[in-house]
Amino acid sequence: MRRFLFFGWLAVVAGALSVASCIRADISGNTPRDNFEALWQIIDQQYCFLTYKRQAYGLDWDEVHTRYADRITGNMTSQALFEVLSDLANELRDGHVNLSSSMGTSQYREWFDSYPRNFSDTIRSHYLKKDYVLSSAMMYQVLENNIGYIYVGSFASGLGDGNLTQALNRLAVCDGLIVDVRSNGGGDLTTAEKLAARFTNEKVLVGYICHKTGPGHDDFSEPAPMYVEPAVGMRWQKPVVVLTNRRSYSATNYFVNAMKQFDRVTVVGDTTGGGSGLPFTSELPNGWSIRFSACPMFDAQMNQLEFGIEPDVKVDMTAADMAQGKDTMIERACEILKN
Protein backbone atom coordinates (compact mmCIF):
# COMPACT_ATOMS: atom_id res chain seq x y z
CA MET A 1 0.00 0.00 0.00
CA ARG A 2 2.90 2.29 0.76
CA ARG A 3 4.32 1.71 -2.67
CA PHE A 4 0.96 2.34 -4.24
CA LEU A 5 0.71 5.62 -2.42
CA PHE A 6 4.26 6.49 -3.39
CA PHE A 7 3.72 5.91 -7.09
CA GLY A 8 0.33 7.53 -7.04
CA TRP A 9 1.90 10.55 -5.46
CA LEU A 10 4.70 10.43 -8.04
CA ALA A 11 2.17 10.45 -10.87
CA VAL A 12 0.33 13.39 -9.38
CA VAL A 13 3.58 15.32 -8.92
CA ALA A 14 4.66 14.57 -12.47
CA GLY A 15 1.30 15.69 -13.79
CA ALA A 16 1.32 18.82 -11.70
CA LEU A 17 4.88 19.56 -12.77
CA SER A 18 3.92 19.22 -16.38
CA VAL A 19 0.84 21.39 -16.10
CA ALA A 20 2.61 23.98 -13.99
CA SER A 21 5.36 24.33 -16.55
CA CYS A 22 3.18 24.56 -19.63
CA ILE A 23 4.95 26.15 -22.53
CA ARG A 24 2.38 28.37 -24.16
CA ALA A 25 2.27 31.14 -26.74
CA ASP A 26 3.33 34.62 -25.68
CA ILE A 27 0.86 36.33 -27.96
CA SER A 28 -2.84 36.30 -27.20
CA GLY A 29 -5.91 38.46 -27.61
CA ASN A 30 -7.26 39.85 -30.83
CA THR A 31 -8.04 43.51 -30.29
CA PRO A 32 -6.49 46.17 -32.54
CA ARG A 33 -3.98 46.87 -29.78
CA ASP A 34 -3.16 43.17 -29.38
CA ASN A 35 -2.44 42.94 -33.09
CA PHE A 36 -0.39 46.10 -33.04
CA GLU A 37 1.66 44.82 -30.12
CA ALA A 38 2.10 41.44 -31.81
CA LEU A 39 3.43 43.00 -35.00
CA TRP A 40 5.74 45.33 -33.13
CA GLN A 41 7.04 42.45 -31.01
CA ILE A 42 7.62 40.09 -33.96
CA ILE A 43 9.73 42.74 -35.66
CA ASP A 44 11.43 43.72 -32.41
CA GLN A 45 12.52 40.16 -31.70
CA GLN A 46 13.01 38.61 -35.11
CA TYR A 47 13.77 41.31 -37.69
CA CYS A 48 17.46 41.29 -38.55
CA PHE A 49 18.26 44.87 -39.58
CA LEU A 50 17.12 46.99 -36.61
CA THR A 51 20.63 47.88 -35.50
CA TYR A 52 21.90 48.40 -39.04
CA LYS A 53 18.97 50.64 -39.96
CA ARG A 54 19.39 52.63 -36.80
CA GLN A 55 22.87 53.43 -38.06
CA ALA A 56 21.81 53.86 -41.68
CA TYR A 57 18.86 56.23 -41.27
CA GLY A 58 18.14 56.58 -37.56
CA LEU A 59 15.39 53.98 -37.17
CA ASP A 60 14.40 53.83 -33.49
CA TRP A 61 12.03 50.90 -33.04
CA ASP A 62 10.98 51.97 -29.53
CA GLU A 63 10.14 55.43 -30.80
CA VAL A 64 8.14 53.82 -33.62
CA HIS A 65 6.12 51.96 -30.97
CA THR A 66 5.35 55.17 -29.11
CA ARG A 67 4.36 57.01 -32.26
CA TYR A 68 2.11 54.29 -33.66
CA ALA A 69 0.52 53.30 -30.34
CA ASP A 70 -1.26 56.65 -30.42
CA ARG A 71 -2.89 55.71 -33.73
CA ILE A 72 -4.47 52.55 -32.34
CA THR A 73 -8.00 52.75 -30.96
CA GLY A 74 -10.23 50.03 -29.64
CA ASN A 75 -13.01 50.62 -32.14
CA MET A 76 -11.00 51.18 -35.31
CA THR A 77 -12.04 49.18 -38.37
CA SER A 78 -9.95 46.38 -39.83
CA GLN A 79 -9.24 48.56 -42.85
CA ALA A 80 -7.96 51.36 -40.65
CA LEU A 81 -5.86 48.94 -38.62
CA PHE A 82 -4.40 47.46 -41.79
CA GLU A 83 -3.40 50.93 -42.99
CA VAL A 84 -1.74 51.82 -39.69
CA LEU A 85 0.11 48.51 -39.43
CA SER A 86 1.18 48.78 -43.07
CA ASP A 87 2.67 52.18 -42.32
CA LEU A 88 4.38 50.66 -39.30
CA ALA A 89 5.89 47.93 -41.46
CA ASN A 90 7.03 50.46 -44.04
CA GLU A 91 9.08 52.24 -41.38
CA LEU A 92 11.60 49.44 -41.97
CA ARG A 93 12.14 50.52 -45.61
CA ASP A 94 12.38 46.92 -46.66
CA GLY A 95 10.80 45.30 -49.70
CA HIS A 96 10.85 42.01 -47.85
CA VAL A 97 8.47 43.31 -45.19
CA ASN A 98 4.91 42.70 -46.26
CA LEU A 99 1.75 42.60 -44.22
CA SER A 100 -0.88 40.47 -45.95
CA SER A 101 -4.60 40.28 -45.33
CA SER A 102 -7.73 39.86 -47.38
CA MET A 103 -7.55 43.64 -47.92
CA GLY A 104 -4.25 43.43 -49.70
CA THR A 105 -0.51 43.24 -49.17
CA SER A 106 1.51 46.15 -47.91
CA GLN A 107 4.69 46.89 -49.78
CA TYR A 108 7.46 49.41 -49.34
CA ARG A 109 8.01 50.63 -52.90
CA GLU A 110 10.45 53.44 -52.48
CA TRP A 111 13.33 51.13 -53.22
CA PHE A 112 12.32 51.15 -56.88
CA ASP A 113 9.61 53.80 -57.32
CA SER A 114 11.98 56.61 -56.43
CA TYR A 115 14.41 55.71 -59.20
CA PRO A 116 14.36 55.40 -63.00
CA ARG A 117 12.77 52.21 -64.22
CA ASN A 118 15.68 51.58 -66.61
CA PHE A 119 13.91 48.76 -68.33
CA SER A 120 11.35 48.38 -71.06
CA ASP A 121 10.21 44.99 -72.19
CA THR A 122 8.95 46.58 -75.40
CA ILE A 123 12.45 47.79 -76.21
CA ARG A 124 13.93 44.51 -75.05
CA SER A 125 11.74 42.73 -77.58
CA HIS A 126 13.57 44.66 -80.33
CA TYR A 127 16.69 42.77 -79.31
CA LEU A 128 15.10 39.42 -78.64
CA LYS A 129 13.17 39.59 -81.91
CA LYS A 130 10.59 36.92 -82.52
CA ASP A 131 12.82 33.90 -82.81
CA TYR A 132 14.31 34.00 -79.32
CA VAL A 133 14.48 30.80 -77.31
CA LEU A 134 12.33 30.48 -74.23
CA SER A 135 13.84 27.88 -71.95
CA SER A 136 12.99 27.44 -68.31
CA ALA A 137 13.14 30.96 -66.79
CA MET A 138 15.42 32.24 -69.58
CA MET A 139 14.87 34.01 -72.87
CA TYR A 140 17.96 34.10 -75.04
CA GLN A 141 19.12 35.23 -78.43
CA VAL A 142 22.28 35.96 -80.42
CA LEU A 143 22.31 39.69 -81.05
CA GLU A 144 23.26 41.11 -84.46
CA ASN A 145 26.77 42.00 -83.30
CA ASN A 146 27.44 38.39 -82.22
CA ILE A 147 26.86 39.07 -78.54
CA GLY A 148 24.85 36.51 -76.62
CA TYR A 149 21.91 37.83 -74.62
CA ILE A 150 20.07 36.00 -71.82
CA TYR A 151 17.18 37.56 -69.96
CA VAL A 152 16.29 35.98 -66.62
CA GLY A 153 13.11 37.54 -65.29
CA SER A 154 12.78 35.52 -62.10
CA PHE A 155 14.56 33.05 -59.88
CA ALA A 156 11.28 31.83 -58.46
CA SER A 157 11.06 28.92 -60.86
CA GLY A 158 13.95 26.55 -61.26
CA LEU A 159 16.64 26.65 -63.90
CA GLY A 160 17.33 23.20 -65.22
CA ASP A 161 20.90 22.04 -65.68
CA GLY A 162 20.04 20.83 -69.15
CA ASN A 163 18.44 24.15 -70.04
CA LEU A 164 21.53 26.06 -68.89
CA THR A 165 23.93 23.78 -70.73
CA GLN A 166 21.91 24.02 -73.91
CA ALA A 167 21.72 27.81 -73.68
CA LEU A 168 25.45 28.26 -73.14
CA ASN A 169 26.21 25.78 -75.91
CA ARG A 170 24.04 27.66 -78.33
CA LEU A 171 25.64 30.99 -77.37
CA ALA A 172 29.20 29.60 -77.30
CA VAL A 173 30.00 31.11 -80.70
CA CYS A 174 29.36 34.63 -79.38
CA ASP A 175 32.14 37.07 -78.47
CA GLY A 176 30.61 37.84 -75.09
CA LEU A 177 27.46 37.38 -73.08
CA ILE A 178 24.94 39.72 -71.52
CA VAL A 179 23.02 38.33 -68.55
CA ASP A 180 20.11 40.69 -68.02
CA VAL A 181 18.51 40.48 -64.58
CA ARG A 182 16.75 43.83 -64.64
CA SER A 183 13.33 43.79 -62.97
CA ASN A 184 14.07 40.32 -61.65
CA GLY A 185 12.49 40.49 -58.20
CA GLY A 186 14.25 37.37 -56.94
CA GLY A 187 13.14 33.92 -55.93
CA ASP A 188 15.25 31.00 -54.76
CA LEU A 189 18.84 31.56 -53.72
CA THR A 190 19.71 28.08 -54.93
CA THR A 191 18.46 28.94 -58.42
CA ALA A 192 20.48 32.16 -58.46
CA GLU A 193 23.51 30.22 -57.29
CA LYS A 194 23.01 27.59 -59.97
CA LEU A 195 23.18 30.26 -62.67
CA ALA A 196 26.20 31.98 -61.10
CA ALA A 197 28.02 28.63 -60.94
CA ARG A 198 28.21 28.65 -64.74
CA PHE A 199 30.58 31.62 -64.67
CA THR A 200 33.41 30.54 -62.41
CA ASN A 201 36.06 27.85 -62.75
CA GLU A 202 36.93 27.80 -59.09
CA LYS A 203 35.23 27.89 -55.72
CA VAL A 204 34.78 31.56 -54.80
CA LEU A 205 33.83 33.18 -51.52
CA VAL A 206 30.93 35.44 -52.43
CA GLY A 207 29.66 36.53 -49.03
CA TYR A 208 28.49 35.65 -45.57
CA ILE A 209 25.19 34.88 -43.91
CA CYS A 210 24.17 34.84 -40.28
CA HIS A 211 20.99 34.50 -38.29
CA LYS A 212 19.48 35.64 -35.04
CA THR A 213 20.24 33.54 -31.99
CA GLY A 214 17.83 35.31 -29.68
CA PRO A 215 15.32 38.15 -29.44
CA GLY A 216 17.87 40.90 -28.80
CA HIS A 217 18.58 43.30 -31.66
CA ASP A 218 22.22 42.22 -31.74
CA ASP A 219 21.83 38.50 -31.05
CA PHE A 220 23.47 37.06 -34.14
CA SER A 221 25.41 33.92 -34.98
CA GLU A 222 28.95 34.08 -36.30
CA PRO A 223 28.79 34.96 -40.02
CA ALA A 224 29.15 31.81 -42.06
CA PRO A 225 30.84 31.92 -45.46
CA MET A 226 28.90 31.44 -48.66
CA TYR A 227 30.70 30.00 -51.65
CA VAL A 228 29.82 29.47 -55.26
CA GLU A 229 31.37 26.34 -56.63
CA PRO A 230 31.89 25.85 -60.37
CA ALA A 231 29.11 23.96 -62.09
CA VAL A 232 29.86 20.53 -63.38
CA GLY A 233 29.52 20.67 -67.14
CA MET A 234 29.35 23.65 -69.48
CA ARG A 235 30.78 26.87 -68.06
CA TRP A 236 31.10 30.24 -69.76
CA GLN A 237 34.72 31.29 -70.40
CA LYS A 238 34.31 34.65 -72.20
CA PRO A 239 33.54 38.15 -70.93
CA VAL A 240 30.16 38.70 -69.30
CA VAL A 241 28.12 41.79 -68.55
CA VAL A 242 25.35 41.62 -65.96
CA LEU A 243 22.64 44.24 -66.43
CA THR A 244 20.90 45.56 -63.31
CA ASN A 245 18.29 48.06 -62.29
CA ARG A 246 16.59 49.02 -59.04
CA ARG A 247 14.14 46.18 -59.40
CA SER A 248 16.93 43.60 -59.31
CA TYR A 249 16.04 42.48 -55.83
CA SER A 250 16.47 39.78 -53.20
CA ALA A 251 17.89 36.57 -54.74
CA THR A 252 18.87 38.67 -57.75
CA ASN A 253 20.80 40.95 -55.43
CA TYR A 254 22.61 37.82 -54.23
CA PHE A 255 23.27 36.75 -57.84
CA VAL A 256 24.72 40.15 -58.75
CA ASN A 257 26.92 40.12 -55.65
CA ALA A 258 28.20 36.66 -56.54
CA MET A 259 28.86 37.57 -60.16
CA LYS A 260 30.72 40.67 -59.08
CA GLN A 261 33.30 38.46 -57.36
CA PHE A 262 34.18 36.65 -60.59
CA ASP A 263 36.81 37.49 -63.17
CA ARG A 264 35.54 38.50 -66.61
CA VAL A 265 32.26 39.84 -65.17
CA THR A 266 31.24 43.50 -65.33
CA VAL A 267 28.06 44.77 -63.70
CA VAL A 268 26.43 47.49 -65.77
CA GLY A 269 23.34 49.57 -65.13
CA ASP A 270 21.81 50.99 -61.97
CA THR A 271 22.30 50.09 -58.32
CA THR A 272 20.30 46.98 -57.44
CA GLY A 273 17.28 47.21 -55.18
CA GLY A 274 18.92 45.29 -52.35
CA GLY A 275 16.93 43.00 -50.13
CA SER A 276 19.70 41.01 -48.50
CA GLY A 277 17.65 39.58 -45.66
CA LEU A 278 16.34 36.07 -46.14
CA PRO A 279 12.65 36.49 -45.31
CA PHE A 280 10.66 34.50 -42.78
CA THR A 281 6.91 34.56 -42.27
CA SER A 282 4.93 35.00 -39.08
CA GLU A 283 1.42 36.10 -38.26
CA LEU A 284 -0.79 38.26 -36.07
CA PRO A 285 -3.61 37.04 -33.83
CA ASN A 286 -6.18 38.19 -36.39
CA GLY A 287 -4.62 35.90 -39.00
CA TRP A 288 -2.80 38.50 -41.08
CA SER A 289 0.60 37.26 -42.16
CA ILE A 290 3.77 39.28 -41.89
CA ARG A 291 6.88 38.58 -43.92
CA PHE A 292 10.12 40.08 -42.70
CA SER A 293 13.90 39.86 -43.18
CA ALA A 294 15.31 37.30 -40.78
CA CYS A 295 18.84 36.33 -41.88
CA PRO A 296 21.18 39.06 -43.16
CA MET A 297 23.61 38.39 -45.97
CA PHE A 298 26.81 40.32 -46.61
CA ASP A 299 29.31 40.55 -49.41
CA ALA A 300 32.76 38.95 -49.26
CA GLN A 301 34.10 41.94 -47.33
CA MET A 302 31.23 41.79 -44.79
CA ASN A 303 29.55 44.90 -46.21
CA GLN A 304 25.78 45.16 -45.95
CA LEU A 305 23.86 44.61 -49.19
CA GLU A 306 20.41 45.53 -47.87
CA PHE A 307 20.24 48.80 -49.79
CA GLY A 308 21.70 47.49 -53.03
CA ILE A 309 24.90 46.87 -54.97
CA GLU A 310 26.46 49.58 -57.05
CA PRO A 311 27.34 48.66 -60.63
CA ASP A 312 30.86 48.71 -62.02
CA VAL A 313 29.60 50.94 -64.82
CA LYS A 314 26.68 53.21 -64.03
CA VAL A 315 24.30 53.56 -66.96
CA ASP A 316 20.72 54.86 -67.14
CA MET A 317 18.36 54.45 -70.04
CA THR A 318 18.21 57.74 -71.91
CA ALA A 319 15.02 59.20 -73.31
CA ALA A 320 16.75 59.71 -76.67
CA ASP A 321 17.70 56.06 -76.97
CA MET A 322 14.28 54.91 -75.82
CA ALA A 323 12.63 57.10 -78.43
CA GLN A 324 14.67 55.26 -81.05
CA GLY A 325 13.80 51.87 -79.59
CA LYS A 326 17.28 51.42 -78.20
CA ASP A 327 18.18 50.02 -74.83
CA THR A 328 21.03 52.20 -73.55
CA MET A 329 22.22 49.52 -71.16
CA ILE A 330 22.33 46.74 -73.76
CA GLU A 331 24.12 49.06 -76.18
CA ARG A 332 26.71 49.94 -73.53
CA ALA A 333 27.12 46.31 -72.58
CA CYS A 334 27.83 45.42 -76.23
CA GLU A 335 30.48 48.15 -76.39
CA ILE A 336 32.18 46.78 -73.28
CA LEU A 337 32.10 43.21 -74.57
CA LYS A 338 33.37 44.17 -78.04
CA ASN A 339 36.33 46.03 -76.61
Added chain:
Amino acid sequence: MLALLLGGFRLQAQEADSGQVSRIVVRSLMAGGGWANVLDTYLSPLEYTGGGARIVFESMQNTRWRQGRWKVQHQVQLQYAYTKNPSGSADMHAGLLTYSYALLYKFPMAGRLQVLAGPMLDVNGGVVYNQRNSNNPAQAKAYGGLGASGMLAYRFHIGRYPLLLRYQAQLPLLGVMFSPEYGASYYEMFSLGHGSGSVRFTSLHNRPSLRQLLTLDMPIGTGILRVGYLCDLQQAKVNGLKTHHYSHDFLLGFVRHLYLLKGKRHFNLDAKDHPF
Protein backbone atom coordinates in the same frame (compact mmCIF):
# COMPACT_ATOMS: atom_id res chain seq x y z
CA MET B 1 24.86 -14.46 5.28
CA LEU B 2 21.81 -16.31 6.51
CA ALA B 3 19.61 -13.62 5.02
CA LEU B 4 21.45 -13.86 1.73
CA LEU B 5 21.07 -17.60 1.71
CA LEU B 6 17.40 -17.27 2.49
CA GLY B 7 17.04 -14.66 -0.13
CA GLY B 8 18.86 -16.89 -2.55
CA PHE B 9 16.60 -19.78 -1.81
CA ARG B 10 13.60 -17.56 -2.21
CA LEU B 11 14.87 -16.22 -5.52
CA GLN B 12 15.50 -19.70 -6.78
CA ALA B 13 12.05 -20.76 -5.77
CA GLN B 14 10.50 -17.80 -7.52
CA GLU B 15 12.62 -18.32 -10.61
CA ALA B 16 11.47 -21.91 -10.80
CA ASP B 17 7.93 -20.72 -10.36
CA SER B 18 8.28 -18.05 -13.02
CA GLY B 19 9.99 -20.28 -15.51
CA GLN B 20 6.70 -20.54 -17.41
CA VAL B 21 5.61 -16.96 -17.18
CA SER B 22 8.41 -15.43 -19.16
CA ARG B 23 6.99 -16.50 -22.50
CA ILE B 24 3.81 -14.44 -22.64
CA VAL B 25 3.60 -11.54 -25.08
CA VAL B 26 0.75 -9.06 -24.90
CA ARG B 27 0.27 -7.11 -28.07
CA SER B 28 -2.28 -4.48 -28.81
CA LEU B 29 -3.15 -2.21 -31.66
CA MET B 30 -5.32 0.83 -31.09
CA ALA B 31 -6.44 3.63 -33.35
CA GLY B 32 -8.43 6.73 -32.69
CA GLY B 33 -8.52 10.46 -32.75
CA GLY B 34 -9.22 13.55 -30.77
CA TRP B 35 -8.15 17.11 -30.23
CA ALA B 36 -4.75 18.68 -30.80
CA ASN B 37 -3.08 21.97 -29.96
CA VAL B 38 0.19 22.74 -31.75
CA LEU B 39 2.61 25.58 -31.10
CA ASP B 40 5.93 26.12 -32.81
CA THR B 41 7.25 29.65 -32.57
CA TYR B 42 9.73 28.98 -35.36
CA LEU B 43 6.66 28.87 -37.61
CA SER B 44 4.14 31.08 -35.82
CA PRO B 45 3.69 32.75 -32.45
CA LEU B 46 0.11 31.45 -32.31
CA GLU B 47 -1.31 28.18 -31.08
CA TYR B 48 -3.03 26.12 -33.75
CA THR B 49 -5.89 23.83 -32.80
CA GLY B 50 -7.73 21.10 -34.60
CA GLY B 51 -8.27 17.40 -34.89
CA GLY B 52 -5.84 14.56 -34.84
CA ALA B 53 -5.53 10.84 -35.36
CA ARG B 54 -3.26 8.32 -33.72
CA ILE B 55 -2.27 4.69 -34.02
CA VAL B 56 -0.68 2.96 -31.05
CA PHE B 57 0.99 -0.42 -31.21
CA GLU B 58 2.20 -1.97 -28.01
CA SER B 59 4.03 -5.13 -27.16
CA MET B 60 4.80 -6.19 -23.63
CA GLN B 61 6.31 -9.32 -22.24
CA ASN B 62 8.10 -10.77 -19.29
CA THR B 63 11.84 -11.06 -19.22
CA ARG B 64 13.99 -13.59 -17.41
CA TRP B 65 15.45 -10.96 -15.11
CA ARG B 66 14.64 -10.99 -11.42
CA GLN B 67 12.32 -13.95 -11.62
CA GLY B 68 10.38 -12.42 -14.44
CA ARG B 69 9.55 -9.27 -12.53
CA TRP B 70 11.20 -7.08 -15.16
CA LYS B 71 8.93 -6.55 -18.15
CA VAL B 72 9.87 -5.09 -21.47
CA GLN B 73 7.49 -2.83 -23.30
CA HIS B 74 7.75 -1.59 -26.89
CA GLN B 75 5.42 1.12 -28.09
CA VAL B 76 5.14 2.60 -31.55
CA GLN B 77 2.87 5.57 -32.03
CA LEU B 78 2.02 7.39 -35.20
CA GLN B 79 0.12 10.61 -34.84
CA TYR B 80 -1.11 13.28 -37.20
CA ALA B 81 -2.86 16.56 -36.51
CA TYR B 82 -4.49 19.03 -38.86
CA THR B 83 -4.79 22.36 -37.10
CA LYS B 84 -5.75 25.93 -37.85
CA ASN B 85 -4.76 29.26 -36.37
CA PRO B 86 -7.27 31.11 -34.16
CA SER B 87 -8.70 33.09 -37.07
CA GLY B 88 -8.87 30.04 -39.36
CA SER B 89 -6.81 31.79 -42.04
CA ALA B 90 -3.87 29.37 -42.04
CA ASP B 91 -3.39 25.70 -41.36
CA MET B 92 -0.64 23.50 -40.09
CA HIS B 93 0.02 19.80 -40.42
CA ALA B 94 1.88 17.94 -37.70
CA GLY B 95 3.04 14.36 -37.88
CA LEU B 96 5.12 12.43 -35.39
CA LEU B 97 6.39 8.88 -35.14
CA THR B 98 7.37 7.74 -31.66
CA TYR B 99 9.10 4.62 -30.52
CA SER B 100 9.56 3.91 -26.85
CA TYR B 101 11.28 1.06 -25.10
CA ALA B 102 10.62 0.63 -21.41
CA LEU B 103 11.88 -1.81 -18.81
CA LEU B 104 9.29 -2.04 -16.08
CA TYR B 105 9.74 -3.69 -12.72
CA LYS B 106 6.62 -5.26 -11.35
CA PHE B 107 6.58 -4.66 -7.64
CA PRO B 108 5.48 -7.62 -5.55
CA MET B 109 2.05 -6.65 -4.33
CA ALA B 110 -0.84 -8.72 -3.18
CA GLY B 111 -4.32 -7.89 -4.35
CA ARG B 112 -5.78 -6.61 -7.54
CA LEU B 113 -3.53 -3.65 -8.03
CA GLN B 114 -0.21 -4.08 -9.73
CA VAL B 115 2.45 -1.40 -9.86
CA LEU B 116 5.22 -1.30 -12.43
CA ALA B 117 7.92 1.27 -12.92
CA GLY B 118 11.23 1.60 -14.67
CA PRO B 119 13.43 3.41 -17.15
CA MET B 120 12.36 4.27 -20.65
CA LEU B 121 14.03 5.20 -23.90
CA ASP B 122 12.05 7.17 -26.44
CA VAL B 123 12.85 8.31 -29.95
CA ASN B 124 10.65 10.73 -31.87
CA GLY B 125 10.75 11.95 -35.44
CA GLY B 126 8.34 14.05 -37.44
CA VAL B 127 7.54 17.34 -39.04
CA VAL B 128 5.29 20.35 -38.57
CA TYR B 129 4.38 22.10 -41.79
CA ASN B 130 2.80 25.52 -42.12
CA GLN B 131 1.43 25.99 -45.62
CA ARG B 132 1.61 29.79 -45.59
CA ASN B 133 5.22 30.41 -44.59
CA SER B 134 8.03 31.33 -46.98
CA ASN B 135 11.56 30.38 -45.89
CA ASN B 136 10.39 28.86 -42.60
CA PRO B 137 7.60 26.59 -43.83
CA ALA B 138 8.40 23.53 -41.79
CA GLN B 139 10.03 22.38 -38.64
CA ALA B 140 11.66 18.98 -38.42
CA LYS B 141 11.10 17.12 -35.18
CA ALA B 142 13.79 14.81 -33.91
CA TYR B 143 14.31 14.17 -30.23
CA GLY B 144 14.65 11.42 -27.74
CA GLY B 145 16.32 10.25 -24.60
CA LEU B 146 15.91 8.53 -21.30
CA GLY B 147 12.91 8.83 -19.05
CA ALA B 148 10.80 7.17 -16.43
CA SER B 149 7.74 5.09 -16.99
CA GLY B 150 5.20 3.96 -14.44
CA MET B 151 2.16 1.78 -14.72
CA LEU B 152 -0.77 0.91 -12.49
CA ALA B 153 -2.91 -2.08 -13.44
CA TYR B 154 -6.10 -2.91 -11.59
CA ARG B 155 -8.17 -6.01 -12.10
CA PHE B 156 -11.81 -6.08 -11.15
CA HIS B 157 -15.07 -7.71 -12.07
CA ILE B 158 -18.50 -6.47 -12.85
CA GLY B 159 -20.56 -9.47 -11.92
CA ARG B 160 -18.47 -12.30 -13.35
CA TYR B 161 -17.17 -10.16 -16.17
CA PRO B 162 -13.39 -9.56 -15.78
CA LEU B 163 -11.96 -6.16 -16.58
CA LEU B 164 -8.47 -4.72 -16.52
CA LEU B 165 -7.94 -1.01 -16.00
CA ARG B 166 -4.48 0.30 -16.68
CA TYR B 167 -2.83 3.69 -16.35
CA GLN B 168 0.61 4.44 -17.69
CA ALA B 169 2.68 7.61 -17.48
CA GLN B 170 5.87 8.31 -19.40
CA LEU B 171 8.07 11.16 -18.29
CA PRO B 172 11.15 12.03 -20.38
CA LEU B 173 14.04 13.11 -18.18
CA LEU B 174 17.27 13.47 -20.17
CA GLY B 175 17.84 13.58 -23.88
CA VAL B 176 18.78 15.47 -26.98
CA MET B 177 16.69 17.42 -29.43
CA PHE B 178 17.25 18.83 -32.87
CA SER B 179 16.20 22.43 -33.15
CA PRO B 180 17.24 25.21 -35.49
CA GLU B 181 18.70 28.18 -33.72
CA TYR B 182 16.28 31.01 -32.95
CA GLY B 183 16.28 32.53 -36.44
CA ALA B 184 18.33 30.04 -38.46
CA SER B 185 17.00 29.13 -41.86
CA TYR B 186 16.88 25.62 -43.24
CA TYR B 187 18.68 27.08 -46.28
CA GLU B 188 21.63 27.93 -44.07
CA MET B 189 21.50 24.62 -42.21
CA PHE B 190 21.11 22.24 -45.11
CA SER B 191 22.00 24.04 -48.35
CA LEU B 192 25.07 25.67 -46.83
CA GLY B 193 25.70 23.05 -44.15
CA HIS B 194 25.94 25.47 -41.22
CA GLY B 195 24.09 23.34 -38.73
CA SER B 196 26.22 23.74 -35.63
CA GLY B 197 24.35 24.24 -32.41
CA SER B 198 21.21 22.61 -33.69
CA VAL B 199 21.30 19.58 -31.38
CA ARG B 200 20.63 20.49 -27.76
CA PHE B 201 20.61 18.70 -24.47
CA THR B 202 17.15 18.40 -22.93
CA SER B 203 15.83 17.62 -19.49
CA LEU B 204 12.81 18.55 -17.41
CA HIS B 205 13.88 22.20 -17.40
CA ASN B 206 13.43 22.64 -21.16
CA ARG B 207 11.37 19.61 -22.17
CA PRO B 208 8.76 19.09 -19.45
CA SER B 209 6.62 16.54 -21.20
CA LEU B 210 4.28 13.81 -20.05
CA ARG B 211 2.41 11.11 -21.91
CA GLN B 212 -0.42 9.37 -20.08
CA LEU B 213 -2.45 6.43 -21.28
CA LEU B 214 -5.53 5.03 -19.62
CA THR B 215 -6.94 1.77 -21.01
CA LEU B 216 -9.70 -0.65 -20.15
CA ASP B 217 -9.48 -4.23 -21.41
CA MET B 218 -12.69 -6.19 -21.88
CA PRO B 219 -12.91 -9.79 -23.06
CA ILE B 220 -15.24 -10.24 -26.00
CA GLY B 221 -15.63 -13.78 -27.24
CA THR B 222 -12.14 -15.17 -27.63
CA GLY B 223 -10.61 -11.72 -28.02
CA ILE B 224 -10.05 -8.72 -25.83
CA LEU B 225 -11.31 -5.28 -26.67
CA ARG B 226 -9.27 -2.33 -25.45
CA VAL B 227 -10.58 1.22 -25.14
CA GLY B 228 -8.23 3.98 -24.18
CA TYR B 229 -7.66 7.64 -23.60
CA LEU B 230 -4.26 9.13 -24.29
CA CYS B 231 -3.25 12.52 -22.97
CA ASP B 232 0.00 13.51 -24.65
CA LEU B 233 1.66 16.72 -23.50
CA GLN B 234 4.87 17.17 -25.47
CA GLN B 235 6.57 20.50 -25.11
CA ALA B 236 9.99 22.10 -25.23
CA LYS B 237 11.77 25.40 -25.08
CA VAL B 238 15.07 25.10 -26.91
CA ASN B 239 17.17 27.80 -28.59
CA GLY B 240 14.58 30.38 -27.54
CA LEU B 241 11.92 28.58 -29.58
CA LYS B 242 8.77 27.35 -27.90
CA THR B 243 7.08 24.22 -29.14
CA HIS B 244 4.26 22.13 -27.87
CA HIS B 245 1.98 19.44 -29.17
CA TYR B 246 -0.87 18.70 -26.79
CA SER B 247 -3.31 16.02 -27.79
CA HIS B 248 -6.19 14.17 -26.22
CA ASP B 249 -7.07 11.03 -28.16
CA PHE B 250 -9.71 8.40 -27.64
CA LEU B 251 -8.60 5.00 -28.83
CA LEU B 252 -10.16 1.68 -29.65
CA GLY B 253 -8.42 -1.56 -30.47
CA PHE B 254 -7.76 -5.17 -29.71
CA VAL B 255 -5.36 -7.05 -27.51
CA ARG B 256 -3.70 -10.31 -28.44
CA HIS B 257 -1.98 -12.56 -26.00
CA LEU B 258 0.64 -14.71 -27.57
CA TYR B 259 2.08 -17.64 -25.77
CA LEU B 260 5.35 -18.82 -27.11
CA LEU B 261 4.61 -22.44 -26.26
CA LYS B 262 2.68 -24.49 -28.73
CA GLY B 263 -0.83 -25.50 -27.85
CA LYS B 264 -1.70 -22.50 -25.72
CA ARG B 265 -3.70 -20.03 -27.69
CA HIS B 266 -6.00 -18.32 -25.26
CA PHE B 267 -5.13 -16.36 -22.26
CA ASN B 268 -7.07 -15.09 -19.35
CA LEU B 269 -7.07 -11.51 -18.09
CA ASP B 270 -6.91 -12.89 -14.57
CA ALA B 271 -3.91 -15.13 -15.25
CA LYS B 272 -1.21 -14.87 -12.65
CA ASP B 273 1.59 -14.81 -15.17
CA HIS B 274 0.19 -11.80 -17.05
CA PRO B 275 2.87 -9.13 -17.60
CA PHE B 276 0.82 -6.55 -15.72
